[in-house]
Amino acid sequence: MTSDLRERVQWEPLLTPGKTVLCAVSGGLDSMCLLDLLVFWQEKYQAKVVAAHFNHQLRGEDADRDESFVRDYCRKRSIPFVAGRENVWAYAAREGRSIEEAGRALRYAFLKRESERLGGVRICTAHHADDNAETMLLNLVRGAGSRGLTGIPRRQGNVCRPLLDFTRMELEDYAYAHEIPHVEDATNKDPNAASRNMVRLLVMPLLRELNPRAAENMCRAAAILTRENAFLEDLAAGYLKHAEREPEGLRISRQVLAEAPPGMAERVALRLLETVCGHRRDLGSVDAEAVLALARSKEAKWELHLGHRLLVRGEGEEVAVVLLSPPPKPVLAVLEGNAWFGEWRVRLSKEQPKDGVSYPIRLPERAALTVTPWRRADRMMMPDSRGERSLKRLFNDAGVRPWRRDTTPVFRIGDAPAAAPGVGVDKAFAPEENTDCVYITFYNEAPDSSEKK
Secondary structure: OOOOHHHHOOOOOOOOOOOEEEEEOOOOHHHHHHHHHHHHHHHHHOOEEEEEEEEOOOOOHHHHHHHHHHHHHHHHOOOOEEEEEOOHHHHHHHHOOOHHHHHHHHHHHHHHHHHHHOOOOEEEOOOOHHHHHHHHHHHHHOOOOOOHHHOOOOEEOOEEOOOOOOOHHHHHHHHHHOOOOOOOOHHHHOOOOOHHHHHHHHHHHHHHHHOOOHHHHHHHHHHHHHHHHHHHHHHHHHHHHHOEEOOOEEEEEHHHHHHOOHHHHHHHHHHHHHHHHOOOOOOOHHHHHHHHHHHOOOOOEEEEEOOOOEEEEEEOOEEEEEEOOOOOOOEEOOEOEEEEEOOEEEEEEOOOOOOOEEEEEOOOOOOOEEEEOOOOOOEEOOOOOOOOEEHHHHHHHOOOOHHHHHHOOEEEEOOEEEEEOOOEEOHHHOOOOOOOOEEEEEEEOOOOHHHHO
8 A cells, every 4th residue: 555655755854844855857757657646745844945936848738737737736636846948859959969978967957046046955757666777778778887876876866766766667656655646758668768768658558567566676676776786885985095196187106006906996996086077977887997007007108098088198107187178268259369268379360471370261241250178069071072971070070089079169150060270161151263362270378468458
């Protein structure tokens, strides 16, 4: 019997009586149950619940219907309500992310903004045991280690998940017992709509045939792995006591990394990288193994450039991990003027200069001219090619190393990437023969402060 869920949820470790809580509400069954449970908690502990709905603008009228449903539900019950919306498709295309990644990033950014507006209150999401099991499976097929198999954390910064101990079936029983309305997202029934859908609709039913309590048992395994992982992480942190902090990062003896037990060395390397860049997102065993292989090598000097602006250097008997400078901010470009982009000077001129990397280019009238970092979604068509290619690939072909991409200037006409050093000019802006043009020139040099004025 699950209608007593109100008494079974463990609120105390996650929420503080008398405080405000922001509840993420999509309108689906899971989040509507969470909202109902939080309202019960609110009345019992004299707290305040604010419902937050994010419209991903992915499903047209259905997405607007969901927002209206949650808004009306909250209005009838005097529950404070806030809403946000963004075009997830456009964001995904611009940032080169999947729809799932883009939606999650924008959704949590909205929740974080609303939390801060309310004074930094806790955020509650409706993740449950089945979600946790699905996450474990997805991480497993991606090759995650024990850290990835810990599943969804019960609390992560300001975000807490009170329903992780309960299955979807228990929530369905609770919704039925308390007559809690909800709306259905039709895409949730399409196994091809998202990788998580495929796991939920095709894989989990098969696992339940093997064991009806598959989700609960997987969550129990995740809890065990969480405790073991925390213990091993504490041991790994102990190795960093041998590291010396520098303004740009950390320095540690190669011997410390080389002599750490194999099962611990990878954790130490990851902890080292995480400490310098401030997070472990997208850092994994491949990065750790590369650092360890070089640390154990006989080469006295080497460099390894990883994502997130991380640079790892071998310097004699030590390994240094430093954080490179962030990408320069976009700047405006004008004819016969200099645009400074980090250590690059970009100049538009009517006469072709004798130095620098220079290309003829056609400027449309009244177009915005800027110099910016590259974007994952950038694509260009070169005059001698048959189709578009990603700027990332064009950079690779031009010999621009991955760690140099963020600081290499991209000249834009409007929002389109029009030219970049080593790459050339996009076909759409390449001047035809015997037509007027100007010259875009890239100079790789440290800016002189007096000249910039």
